Amino acid sequence: MDKAKEASAAYRRGDYGSAERLWREIDDPESQYQIAMLYAHGFGRDADVAEARDWFTKAAEAGHSDACYSLGVYYADGVGTDVDKAEAAYWYQKASAKGHPGAYNNLAGLYEAGEGVTRDYLKAVDLYGKAADKGFVPAFFNLGLMCDRGVGMPQDQKRAAKFYEVAAENGLIEAMFNLGLLYSCGEGVPFDVDKARYWLNKAAELGSQQAKASIVKLDQSIAKTRAG
DSSP, X not given: OOHHHHHHHHHHTTOHHHHHHHHHHHOSHHHHHHXXXXXXXXXXXXXXXXXXHHHHHHHHXXXXXXXXXXXXXXXXXXXXXXXXXXXXXXXXXXXXXXXOHHHHHHHHHHHHHTSSSOOOHHHHHHHHHHHHHTTOHHHHHHHHHHHHHTSSSOOOHHHHHHHHHHHHHTTOHHHHHHHHHHHHHTSSSOOOHHHHXXXXXXXXXXXXXXXHHHHHHHHHHHHHHHHO
């Protein structure tokens, strides 16, 4: 068995110390990324985001796409470092160049917000589309939002509902909530109390307080209509 397989086997059985030792001996980008993940998640030790960032950087500088993406997240969210949207954009662009779906989506978010890059709604739509083409669920929701609001594309709530539905069926709470609202208002889809309640209930069951409040409003509206 070669060292990479030995390291993977050690990791799977929870022997993180042996896995790290072997990955350090191999010292290629994938091994550097795996070491970074050990430190990031605290496997076999306390989490150490500074050490994780150092290992992500080594792997990213060697072109590892997941490491580039992870560095982007660290700089975007200020994990173990100051928030630096421009640096986040740099690493997301590196990962996007290698087809990373999460990087497409997060870079799109920066272009949409104009953070770290010049705001460009058309670029955001293009990048969200690339992420969606790779099946990245949050990108469908983000495309739905842009359709819903008419940002970067013509306002089209019927199309927005389709994007929301894909994301909702794949478990995204925010998409469930927005789709439920569209059904409750008959915007982009036919007015349908049962479908509105279905999606709002799904979101509420997963912890959405907004959905819970919307269910109450929906029930009150129905009761008022019946009473009138």
